Amino acid sequence: MDRITLAHGNGGRLMHELIDRLCLEFSNSILDEMADAAELKLGKNRIAFTTDSYVVKPLFFPGGDIGRLAVFGTVNDISMRGARPLYISLAFIIEEGLELSILDRITRSIAEASRRARVRVVTGDIKVVEKGSADKIFINTSGIGVIEDLRRKIGAKAKEGDLILINGSIAEHGMAVLNAREKLGFASGIKSDCRNLNFETGRCVAISDTISIMRDPTRGGLAGTLNEIARSSNLGIEIYEKDIPIKPGVKKICDILGFDPLYVANEGKFLCFVSKKDAAKVKKAIGKNARVIGETVTAHKKEVHLKTEIGSSRILLPLESDQLPRIC
C-alpha cells in the first residue's frame, strides 16, 4: 500500500487504517474520540465542531443535490452530539468552466437548506482551479453547535443493554445517487433521504437523559456504522433483519444489482442508542417511522450479528471497501 485508492475514502477498513495513521500525528483527547463532531470547551460553553467535504457525483440527484447534502450532512454531524447546530462555514473549490447557472442553483439550494435547518452561513471561501484539476465543484462545510445540557455527554460510547432505534427506512441515498450517476434508468421513484435531523435529535435529547450515542449511518451504511460503534464501545451488537425498515423498491434494486442495503449510504437516518426504560418514549419522540432494530449485548464483543428472518445468525463484517465511491 503506497498509493491512495478510492477505497481509502469509502468508510471501510482502508479508510480507518488511513485515519489511524494520520491521527498518530495529531493525537489528542478530543480527536481520539473519533465521533462525528468534536466536543470542545469554550469558556463556560460546550460546543460541537465538525467538518466535511462533499464530492458527490452527479451534483443533482432525485431528492437532493450537493448543496443540500453539504448543509444537512454537517448539521446532522453536529446533531449527533446532542448539540443544536447554529453556524456553518461554506468553502467552494470550483473547476474553471463551471456554468454560473449551476453555481446559482447550488447556492440557492444551500440557502434553502440552511433556512430549513435554522443555521446561518457566516463565513466562506472560494477557490478556482484549472479545467481538469477538479470535478465541477467540491464543497466543504464546517459547523458549530451548542451543547445546552452541560451534564451530559452524547456520542462517545454505547452502553450495555441499550436498545437501538432507527428513524426510518434505509439505503435510499446511495441507491438514488447510483441510479442517477450510472443512468441505470430504473423508473424506481427512489429518492435520496437527504434531510436535516436536528429537530428529531433535539426532541430525543430533551425527553431522555439515557441516550448514550447517536450516529448517522452515511458512508458504510447501517452495517458500517454499527461496526464502528461496536468496536469503539467494546460491546456486541445484535440486529433483527425483520425489523429493519426498507422500501420494497429499494430492496428490489439492491437485489438486482447485488448491493447489500445494510452497507448502502443514508443521508437522513440516525441511530439512537438508549436505555430500555426510555426506548418507548424516545421512539415516540422520533415519530411514526421509528423502529427498534436491535440491542447491545456483552457477548461477541466488537462484532455485529444479524438475526435473519429465517432465524439464523450471521456476522455483519466491517466494510472492506465500499460498494460505491463519491456518494457524499
Added chain:
Amino acid sequence: MDRITLAHGNGGRLMHELIDRLCLEFSNSILDEMADAAELKLGKNRIAFTTDSYVVKPLFFPGGDIGRLAVFGTVNDISMRGARPLYISLAFIIEEGLELSILDRITRSIAEASRRARVRVVTGDIKVVEKGSADKIFINTSGIGVIEDLRRKIGAKAKEGDLILINGSIAEHGMAVLNAREKLGFASGIKSDCRNLNFETGRCVAISDTISIMRDPTRGGLAGTLNEIARSSNLGIEIYEKDIPIKPGVKKICDILGFDPLYVANEGKFLCFVSKKDAAKVKKAIGKNARVIGETVTAHKKEVHLKTEIGSSRILLPLESDQLPRIC
C-alpha cells in the same frame, strides 16, 4: 459572464462580484461584515470562526508546503479578529493515486505547524476522488478562536487618522511559489514568508485598545487588501512607496517578470491600523521588522494612493484579475 474563470478565484474584481452574488442568498449581519473570520456570540463567549480551502501548486515550495499553509492561513484569519486561535478542523480531498509518502509528509507538516501555533486539530474528514478529478490533494481547514476582550471589536472598519503598520517585507510567498511552479530556476533564495501571526497580533491587542482593523494581505497582495479596507471603511488610504519593505532579490525578480510586488500574495504578513497615539508602542510590540507604511485620510474616499519615491502620486487600483492563480 456565464462560466467560472480562474479570475473568479484570485482576489480581484470578478471574485468580489461573485462573492456579492452568492452572498445575496445568505445575507446576514455576520456574513455581511466580510471579514477574514466571522465573529459569533456563543453564550457569554465571543468567538471567531473561519474557513479556507488550500489548492496551492506545487504542494511543496521553498519556505513551506500546502499543510503548513493550511494551518497558518486559518490561524492567521482568526488572529486578524483579535482572537486567540484554539481549534482547527482538517478535511482532505485526495486524488486517487497520490503517493502515501506525500500524504505523510503533508500530515507531519500540519502537525508541526499546529504545535507551533498552539492550536489543536480536533475533527477531520477524508474524501478520495478518481484520478483526474482533483489535482493531487486539496485541504480545507476551518478554525475557532476565542475573543478574550469582550469590549472590543476588531476587523470591521478602519478609522480616520489611523496609521498603517506592516510587520515585514512583502511579495515573498507569491514569488517563491511562482519560482517553484514554473521552474524558473532563479537561484534567488526567495522563500515563502508562510508563518503564523497569532503571537504577534496577540501582543498588539494586549498593548493597545485603539486597533481598528488587522488584515493579512494574501490573495491580491498589499494593494488588493488596502483597496478592500478603503472601500469597506469608506476612507482614503495613502501609502508611501519608500517605506514599504521589500527584499532586493524579490524586487529584482518582480521587475524581470513584470509583476507588481504590491499585488503579490503574502502568507506571513499583516497590516495593523491603529491610532497615531498608540502606533509607536504597537510597532515595538510587533518587532524589529515593523514599519509604518501609510495612513487613512478623508480625501479620495475608497481609493488607495501611492506616494512614489520620486514624489508623485498614483492610484493603486483594485485588482482586475490576479497575476497568478492557485497561490494558496
